[in-house]
Structures are given as structure tokens and as C-alpha cells.
Amino acid sequence: MTIALPAQAERRRFGIDISKPVLYVFAAILCVLILLPLSWLLVFSVTDAKGAFTLGNFYRLFTESSFYEPFVTTFILATSSAFICCAVAAPMGWLVARTDLPFASIIRALVTASFVTPPFLGAIAWELLAAPNSGLLNKIARDWFGMAQDEHLFNIYTLPGLIFVISCYTFPYVFVLVANSLDRTPGELEDASSILGGGRWYTARRVTIPLVLPALLAGALVAFLQAMTLFGSPAILALPAGFHTMTTKIWSLFQFPPKPELAAAASLPLLVLTVILLRAEHMILGRRGYSVVGGKYGAPRLIPLHRWRWPAFVLCIVVLLNPVFLPYAALFNAAFSPVASTFLTMQNFTLHNVYFVLFELSAASLALKNTVILGTAAATVGTVIALVIAYVTARQAVTGWRVLGFLATAPIAIPGIVLGVGLFLSYTRPPFVLYGTLWILLIAFVTIALPSAYQQLQAAFRTIHPELEDASRILGATRLRSLWQITAPLLRTGVIATWCFIFVGVMRELSAAIILFTSETKVVSVLIFDLNESGDLGAISVIGLGMLLITFAVVIAVNKIPGFGNVRFRT
């Protein structure tokens, strides 16, 4: 490694290395992408409606119950969700990655299915399932247990109901992190422990768990942040119940007459909290670096479950009932039955909703077109930016790489809805007038996808030892060339997974889009939200199922590309 430096200095005399300028351009793009909306938010948070400086927004935030109550609710919501996600996902991840669980690949596929399901669609499906009176599960419960008409088993319009639904669509983040981490942990380390006389529990405690701990902590953090910044599910489930979370409160501040100053102020505590959490994670995990992939290790040793194999499988399926089987069944039921809360039979089967969506809903085709264009564009642009920044930070290629890394991670702390407003404020005035075009949505989607895309690719970079790049550079390649010819091919699956991840993310994105769309630039998620507000559940179900089909088609198609192998999502 040390000889790389003199070689680099010598190389400079013979040719121009354009990597520096390219890297600086990307840095500049990132600054504009993130700093512009953030600065506007900051400015707005300390201005009053007339534009004068004030701290009154913050004063109101901490003194009015209509503001601090949503804070408390959000904190309870995010903490409980993170806890539930870890409690469910960690054992599942271990079962799938480290034991001889039957059909482990199917379990993984189903987790991917719950991951790509838009949370707002899941929330609507759970309305169909567990609304206290019309919910299908409650209807079944009344039949089975002879409960009275106004009794119910589940009520989704409650805080626990909301926590449950959010956990359903957040646990895959933790699962994937834990399972991938266990996949990457070489069995030899555990073998070594056993050979040296460590019992099974001792090995687990001293070797396996410490190796997974970073992933689990990171997972808990991601789950917390997801739950905190989610907009769709609370808007669908909390508002009918009569309470706000931070995101729905912020959104309500943009209803007419809009109060962007208050919203900006309300979003800053979320930003600060996230930064603190990310720092905490870094402090806990910072000094423990594991370069576990470097050579030819054997596949991890699978632990035989013996007579617990099938119970464990059933347990996984029972867990997956909640994010996948039950909601999909409810959507299917609502799509083809005359009334969403009626059980589908051969007699009442109707294509009325399908006909409505395909032939009457005049906004549908435009929304679909916009979504596909934006998904493809955001995925491509986002992957390229994330790749370059991940490279810069992983290899510490330019001075100030820490700042770049921070900037790329920063959007995770900005609720989509707040970013939406920041972008709205930034791009409705010169020099960049982008409101009303797809560009502003593209910027939003790329910015939102950047943190996870960046972390995903950075993790991929970390697992590849720089010695191969160094070799290439010693042999005279510029930084860009070695990136392109050596690193990129090694990262192929990671890059494709990231592309896929962003594409799916665009399909799921609602919170920024809801601020930034115009009638010409509506996307499918906004259309679904519109339909939910007017109670057109049948049409939502048809569109939702269509959306899932497109998503699965993309995921499966990418998996089928020869040479790319099995793409797994990482966060």
C-alpha cells in the first residue's frame, strides 16, 4: 500500500489525471442537491410570515401541545417500531442465513416482497383487514367467536395499530442487514472457536453476535429513522384516529394557508436527532472494522435445527403473513369484489374496478408514465452519484471526503415531506425554476435515495480490499480508470442492487412527491393517496396490485440478467 504513493506522484508528470475535477464536480452537485433545500429550510425556520427574523417558530414548537404531542407520539412510534423490527428480524435473519431452515430462499424472497411493498399501500391494505367494524379479520373473528356487531378484535386506527403496520414494512431493513452480515461472516471464525474448545453458546456470544452486532445496531437505527420519517402510513391510519405524528403535522402545515416557516422549524429537531443518532452509532461501532471478505472462505457452516426445522419455518411464514400474504389477499379481495369490505365469492366477482382504472380514470396513464420515467432516471443518476461518492469516502480520495460522506447521508435525516418543501422553496425561483417539471421530482427522488444507495455501495467498497485498485494504479492507471476497470466490475451486483433499490424506492415514495407534483407531473403514489382520501378503495387495490406487479417484474428481471447472480437488497 505504501508504494502506491510515490508511484502516483511519478505518474502525474506524464499525464493529466482528470479524476480530481470529476470528483469535485460530483461534490458540487451534491452540495447543490442537499445544501440548497436545507439552507432554505434553515432560513425559513427563523423567519416569520412577513420575512423578518424571529425565534417565535421554535417557541411555539416547544410550548404548544399541538406541536410537542406529535413529537412524543413519533418518538414512541419510532422506538417501538425499531424494537419490534429487531426482535423479529434478527432471529429470522439468523434462521435464514445460518441454519438448515427449509426453503430459506423463499423466505428471503418473501422478505424482499415486503420490502418492495409501498408502506402506504400496506397501510391501506391493513385498513381493509383490521378496521374495527368493516375489517375482514374482525368480520371473521365475529363469525368464529360469536362476538357482537360492535365488538372487534383489532383496531388499526390506534397508535399500536400504526406501530404494527410500520413495523411490517420496516423489519425487512433489519432483516436484510442482519442476514447479509451473517452471510458474509466466514464460518472459519466460528470453526476456529469450536476447535479451540468454545462451546456453541460461547461461540455465539464471543464470535457470531459481536460480528453481527454492527449490522443489528445499524438496522435498529435505520428502522427508527424509517418509522420517524414515514408519512403515508400515519396519514392513512393516524388521522382517522385523531392524532398526528411529526410528518403528518408538518404536512398539515402546508395545507392552505401554508406555514412553511413553522414546518421548517418543526423539521429541524428531527434533523438534529438523526445526526446525534448517526454519531452515536459511529462512536459505538467506529473502531470495529471487519474486512471479512477478502479471499476464498468457505460457505458459512449451517447449524442443524433437527426437530425444530419445520416449527421454525412455520414461524417465519406466520411472521410474513402480516406484511405479505394478508395485505395482498385483502387488496385482491377489494379489487374484485363489489364493496371492499365484502368477501369475494364466485357470484359477486366483478371487473368493475379494473374497468374503472383502465378505461375511466383519466389520470392513471399519465401517472404511470411519469413514475416509470422517474424511476428509471432516478435509479441511473442516483447509482452513478452514490457510486462516485462511496468511492471517494471509502478510499478517502479527496480532501474533505468526510464532508461528502456526511452530505450524502444527511438526507436520511430529512423527512421526505420536509425535503419536498425545501426543494419547492429552492426551485420555484431563479436561477433554477423547475417546479412543474419532472426534474424537481427527479432531484427529490435522487436526494431521498442517496443515503441508502451510498451506504449500500460504501459497504460494498469496504468489503473489497483496496489492494487490487492499488495494483492497477501502480501499473499506471488513473483513479477513474482503475475505478471503471477494476472496482466497478467487482461491485457489479452491488451496483445493480442499488439501481433496483432506487427504482423500487421511487415507486414507494410519497412524502416529497405530495408537495412537488403538479397536475402534469403526478406519480402513481400520489394518485393512490388522492384515491384514499376520497375513499375509492377498489380503484386503489387495482392500481396497487398493478404497481406490485411492475415492481416484482423489475426485481425478477434484474435477478435474471446473466452474470449478476442473485441480487439482494442492502440498506
Add this chain to the structure above:
Amino acid sequence: MKGSEISRRGVLVGSSALAISTTFSTKVMSAAPAASAITPQLIEAAKKEGKVVWYTSVDLPLAEKIAKSFEAKFPGVAVRVERTGAERVFQRIGQEYGSNIHAVDVANSSDAAHFIVWKNQGLLEAYVPEDVAKFYPTEHKDPDGMFASFRVWVSIIAYNTNLVKKEEAPKSFADLLDPKWKGKIVKAHPGYSGTIMTATYQMQRDLGWGFFEKLAAQNVMQVQSSADPPKRLALGERAVMADGNEYNIFQISETGGPVAPVYATEGSPLIVGPTGMFKAAPNPNAARLFCNYSFTAECQQLIIDVGGLRSMHPETKEKPGRTPFKQIKVMKDDPAAVEKMSDEIKQHYVKIFRV
């Protein structure tokens, strides 16, 4: 007064809209222009534009049916329906015009106050369809010819007939406060729905905010659109709705759904939904054609028969089986007062219902 006018114009309605408004406020507009008929030239010009963008708050399936009937009559002119709650339509247009985006051709709002604001801002085009000039009563058309009442209906109480017996159903708003309805009521939101904004104004005027405070103690399920409470009743999710569209109740009950209307003894809030076109409409001829068609007896009969709405067009017939409009005790509508009070109503409402 002045303060509310400014706030109503909104932060996001930018300088361009205000500039237009000052330009035109100096002109004297005392009379509407002459009535315009649907001429072959107009149809031709509309076909050249090929489409019309209609921002409306009427329930989506009905909006699409109106659009389809227009497309069937004038092939070659496609209608793109932009449907959301009236308060959102208002915000959307304000936001778009503030950024110099002129996407809307024709608007139809369930909050008549919006047309007062748009007219004051000078955004509307004076255009009087033939039927409006000939048939519509004076109180249902703008004296300057910028809008007219496309649809009229009431916000009503209704119940699910499977869950509530007819004799046990509430008869009045006061009945809704009976403890037996706790947890069984659904209602829509004035921050989203123009119907509910208008209804909330009339109800707080006639019944007082005290009524809403007591209603909030009943653990109501809060939905957004005034089209949603009828649908929640049809699902069986709640037994009674405190407000919502009469026309959705007709649509559902006439196709066999288990819902029935109640006209409260205190009177039902009267809702008027005007239609008008924008000066800066990107498809001006298609917009004129669509406006014109909207007020024809044909279209008005359609919104009655299919939609369950009421029409001010004297050549239309009410559908048998529905309570005739004249027999319904309605609360008095007052768009000018709604315009002045809308922010206050929203704030007060959020304080009471917490969302």
C-alpha cells in the same frame, strides 16, 4: 377584513397573480359578455387543442363519467380530470399560478368562496354559456359572467341501514350527541373538502362551535373527502355520518348499498359548486366548449341521474324516489362569509378535533 383577504390569497400565490389582479381591478366590469353558443367553429377550435384539463372536487367516478360523456359528444377532445378536495384544488391552483404554471383550463369547486378569490385576483375569464344566460336564475350566476352554479347539493346526516334501524336513526344534529353514537360516527374534514368547509361555516353559525366540541367528544372517525363518509357507511365501518355528500348517498343507495339519508331538523347545509374557466387556460377553446357543455340540460340531467346532484337548470327533471330539493330544509349559504372566515374555521376545527 383586509387581513383575511391577504391570507386567503395565500403565501404561495405569488406576485404574478397579484399583478394581474391590480391591473384588472382598475377596469370597470359591470356586465357579463353576451352569451355564447356551441358553434361548429368552437368545436373545431377545441378539436385542434385536443384536450381540456378540468380541476374539480366532484367525486372521482362521477367526474370521470362527466368527462366520458363530453368525450362521447365531442370526439377528439380528451378531458383530463384532476380530482381532489376543493381546498386542495384551491391550494394547487394558487401554488401553480404562483410559479407561473398555467395548467388548469376549467375549475369546479365545492367551496363557492374560491370563485370570489379567483375573481378578485382577475384569474377568471368572463364567458357565459348559452344555457346559463337563458335558463339560470340570477342568484346562481356571477353578474360579470365568470362562473355559474354547475351543481348544488346538501351535506347531510346518513346511516348504515344494516347497523341502524330507521326508527333509531338520528333525526337531527342534536341527536348525534347521544352517547349511543359514541365511536360510531364518521365525518369529513374542512381542510380538505369544500363541502365540509361550507357546511362547517353554516353549522357553527347556526348551531355554534359548542356543537362541534360535543361532537368531538363522541370519538368520531375523521376522514378527508365529503365523498368518503358515505363510502365508509357502505363498507359498514361506521354506523352514522355527521356530514358528507347527499349525492354519494343517492348513488350508493340506488345501486343497492345499505345507506339512507337523513335531513336534519335543524336544516342541512346547502352547498353550491360553481364552474368557471381561467383566462390563462392552455386550451381556451376546449375550455369554453367544456364550460358550455357543463351547463347544458343534457349534462345537468346526467349529473342528476348518474350523480345524484341537484341542478339549477329549469329544464331538468328530478329523479323519482329522491326527496325533492324544494322540500329539504336547508341552511343558508354565504360564500362571502366563508371567504372571510375560512382560515379561522380551519384553525378552530383543528383545535377541537386535533387533526
